Structure formats: structure tokens, C-alpha cells
Amino acid sequence: MPFVKRRTLLSGLAGAPLAALALSSCGENGLSDGPVTLEYWAWNSAQKLVVEAWNATHPDIQVRHTDAGGGDDSATKLVTTTRAGNAPDVALVEYPTLPSMIVAGVATEISEHVAEVEAEFHEGIWSQASFDGQTYGIPQDAGPQALTFHRARFEELGVEVPTTWEDFAAAAQQVREADPETHLATFAPAEFGGFAGFAQQAGAVWWEGSGATWRVDIDGAETAAVADYWQDLIDQDLIAAEPILTPEWNAKLNRGQVLSFPAGLWGPGVIASVAGDMAGDWALAPLPQWTPGDDAVAFQGGSAAIVTTSSRHPAEAARFAAWIATAEEACRIQIQEGNYPASIVGQELSLDSDPPTFMSGQEDYWEVAAQIAARTLPESTWGPNVNVASTAFEDAMSAAVNAGTPLADALSVIEQAVVTDMTSVGYTAER
Numbered sequence: 001m002p003f004v005k006r007r008t009l010l011s012g013l014a015g016a017p018l019a020a021l022a023l024s025s026c027g028e029n030g031l032s033d034g035p036v037t038l039e040y041w042a043w044n045s046a047q048k049l050v051v052e053a054w055n056a057t058h059p060d061i062q063v064r065h066t067d068a069g070g071g072d073d074s075a076t077k078l079v080t081t082t083r084a085g086n087a088p089d090v091a092l093v094e095y096p097t098l099p100s101m102i103v104a105g106v107a108t109e110i111s112e113h114v115a116e117v118e119a120e121f122h123e124g125i126w127s128q129a130s131f132d133g134q135t136y137g138i139p140q141d142a143g144p145q146a147l148t149f150h151r152a153r154f155e156e157l158g159v160e161v162p163t164t165w166e167d168f169a170a171a172a173q174q175v176r177e178a179d180p181e182t183h184l185a186t187f188a189p190a191e192f193g194g195f196a197g198f199a200q201q202a203g204a205v206w207w208e209g210s211g212a213t214w215r216v217d218i219d220g221a222e223t224a225a226v227a228d229y230w231q232d233l234i235d236q237d238l239i240a241a242e243p244i245l246t247p248e249w250n251a252k253l254n255r256g257q258v259l260s261f262p263a264g265l266w267g268p269g270v271i272a273s274v275a276g277d278m279a280g281d282w283a284l285a286p287l288p289q290w291t292p293g294d295d296a297v298a299f300q301g302g303s304a305a306i307v308t309t310s311s312r313h314p315a316e317a318a319r320f321a322a323w324i325a326t327a328e329e330a331c332r333i334q335i336q337e338g339n340y341p342a343s344i345v346g347q348e349l350s351l352d353s354d355p356p357t358f359m360s361g362q363e364d365y366w367e368v369a370a371q372i373a374a375r376t377l378p379e380s381t382w383g384p385n386v387n388v389a390s391t392a393f394e395d396a397m398s399a400a401v402n403a404g405t406p407l408a409d410a411l412s413v414i415e416q417a418v419v420t421d422m423t424s425v426g427y428t429a430e431r
Contacts (some may be wrong), residue, residue, distance in 0.1 A: 113318035135306030143264025219411035
């Protein structure tokens with residue numbers, strides 16, 4: 001995996017005072033003198049199992065798990081509960097969201113508690129949760145983009161797995177001609193992370209800068225070309241433009257009328273959650289390439305466990321966060337549930353593991369995952385208001401799809417919303 005130097009996004013951030021950390025009376029190495037109970041917010045099917053495994057072997061540090069929803073839902077709740085001083089001790093946060101969690105005073109700096117853990121990760125992964133040499137989270141899973149596809153239906157319709165986006169468009173047309181009730185894929189207006197990954201794969205850089213000075217380029221030529229690509233497929237009715245994971249979309253998926261899901265390596269888990277009866281029918285492949293021969297892909301998602309500024313037990317919380325990501329038992333649970341571990345030991349264990357249950361028909365599943373992960377681009381620079389960009393993206397793209405106006409026109413609307421927000425809180429932001 002390509003390695004990159006530590007990110008320097010947060011030095012001198014305007015308007016970003018971090019909340020004071022409340023500490024309990026501590027013993028050796030910052031650990032509390034007596035038994036403690038930690039609250040942990042996290043989504044996905046592996047979390048309950050890893051918490052049970054931890055609790056079985058750590059009687060002095062017990063953890064209560066709550067599924068507070070993933071992505072934006074969880075991030076919004078974390079900001080609200082932090083302001084009230086009662087956020088959980090530990091929370092799972094997606095990598096692009098982490099800068100805004102630091103700015104909002106949700107995530108606390110934990111370098112002193114996890115210095116020895118850094119060697120358990122490749123530098124490119126560790127840097128996902130580190131800024132200016134300070135660590136704000138423990139990477140738990142990695143989500144380089146891939147193509148999850150309905151192999152059984154591909155074979156039935158005689159469709160080859162596309163290796164380039166040009167091939168993807170041709171496959172979309174072949175699917176429509178073979179079965180007019182079926183689409184190869186969906187363009188989902190709310191999928192900010194997915195579109196951002198496609199744009200980064202094409203060479204786009206949406207944020208550049210650090211501290212209080214930034215350049216924003218969400219409507220640049222590379223991103224506009226990606227928007228035009230998807231627009232052409234929508235205009236020809238070669239893909240469906242609609243939200244995903246709705247009852248209607250789920251029903252189509254289960255009827256075999258949605259045949260692929262370009263997303264992070266967590267994609268198979270999403271499909272399994274709504275179409276579990278299709279276990280063995282789906283497979284994983286590398287994401288199509290914009291330039292033939294260039295197989296580099298971007299991250300889409302992946303997450304780190306942060307210790308919040310509300311925690312009265314930061315040392316214990318950091319210890320738990322590190323264990324989930326690096327302990328062999330925890331990594332095996334992640335792998336069993338189809339997550340691609342962020343730690344070196346987890347990635348190595350995956351190569352000797354059976355494929356996830358849902359992908360049981362693909363014996364080389366983890367080898368393909370490792371191949372994809374090895375060609376992940378250096379991480380994108382995420383600005384301090386990714387939450388604003390995500391909301392603006394969903395609103396502008398949904399409006400474009402509903403009105404039948406060009407997706408590319410929505411990009412300047414999104415960029416303007418991001419720049420206006422940054423400027424309003426004291427940043428210097430240029431377009």
C-alpha cells in the first residue's frame with residue numbers, strides 16, 4: 001500500500017477549541033484504580049461480537065455497546081452528546097468525518113496511550129487518524145473501493161466483469177438489452193463518499209491546505225468528467241438513478257435486478273444485510289479503471305475508534321480501541337463478518353481465512369481484497385467541514401436527478417456551500 005507522510009490538516013484551525021478532558025483518579029499508566037465500564041458506539045455486525053470477546057477476558061474494563069447508526073447519523077449524535085458532556089467513551093468514526101469530530105471537540109488526542117500500537121499499522125493506514133504527529137483514533141477497518149457484483153446473474157446474462165469504466169458502460173448496455181427489468185448499477189444521489197472516491201481515482205483533489213487556509217476544488221475538470229460519465233449512463237437509462245437501501249431498492253436487489261455495487265470493501269456486507277439469501281451468488285473484483293492499466297483506487301470509508309473528550313477513562317478507552325483493531329481474536333471476528341482489517345496482523349490473517357459467509361462461492365476473496373488494498377491511493381485530504389459537503393452533495397445531486405438537470409452543474413453549488421461555510425467560521429477558503 002502506498003505510504004504517505006503524516007497529515008497536517010489541523011494545526012491552527014480557526015474556531016476549533018477542544019473540550020477539556022475530564023480524568024478520573026488514575027493509577028499506573030493512566031489506568032483507573034478500580035473496575036470501570038465504558039460506553040461504546042459503533043455500527044456493523046462485527047461490533048457486538050468483538051465487545052463480547054473483550055468482556056469475556058477483561059473483567060476490570062467492561063464495555064457496553066450501542067449501535068447509534070453509522071456515518072452521518074452517529075457523527076451528529078456525537079456532537080450533540082459531547083456538548084451535553086455525556087458522549088460515549090469510545091465511538092467508531094469514518095475517516096473523512098474525523099477532522100470535523102476534532103474541530104467539534106468530540107475526539108481527544110490519545111498519543112500517550114497508543115504510542116506502541118503505531119507499529120501494528122502501515123503508515124498510510126495509521127495516518128488516516130493522525131494529524132500533526134498527534135493521534136486521535138485507532139484505525140479499525142479499511143475501505144478501498146472495489147466492485148461487488150452478482151456473479152450468478154453476470155454468468156446467466158453472459159456479461160464479463162468490467163475492468164475499465166468504458167467496459168462498465170458497455171456492460172450496462174448489455175444488461176439492459178438482455179433483461180430490460182434489470183440495471184447493472186445505481187447512481188445514488190446521497191452517496192457522497194462513493195462519488196468522492198470515483199473523483200479521486202480520476203485525479204481530483206477536493207481540499208488542499210492546512211490550518212486556517214484552504215483551496216477547495218470540488219467542481220474541477222476531473223470531477224466534472226466523472227459527473228458527465230454518470231450523467232451519460234443515466235440519460236441512456238443504462239443505470240438507475242435513485243437512492244439505495246430503500247425498501248424498493250432492496251426488493252430489486254433481491255429479485256436480481258441490481259447487479260453490482262461499486263463501493264468500499266465493506267460493500268459485500270451491505271449487500272448481505274439486505275439480500276442474505278443470495279449467499280454464494282456474489283463476488284468481489286477490482287474497481288473499473290479510468291485509464292487502462294492504472295488500477296489505483298481511493299478509499300471509500302473505513303473507520304477509526306476514537307476516545308471522546310467526555311470519557312473519564314481515556315486510558316482504558318484507548319486500550320479497548322487498540323485491542324479491537326489489533327488483537328487476533330478481534331481481527332478474526334472482523335474477517336468473519338466481511339470487514340477488511342486496518343491492522344497488519346488483521347490483513348495477514350485474512351489471507352489464511354475462509355471467505356465471508358455471503359461470499360462463500362469465491363475462494364480467492366481475501367486475495368482479491370489484498371490486491372485491491374495494495375493499490376490504494378494516498379489518502380485524500382479531507383477539509384474541516386466534510387459534513388457540510390456531504391449534505392450539500394446530497395441536496396444538489398438529488399435536485400439534479402429529480403429535475404433532470406446535469407449532475408456537473410450541481411458541483412459548483414456544492415463547492416459554494418463548502419466555501420461559504422468555511423469562510424463563515426473564520427477560514428480563508430479559495431475556489
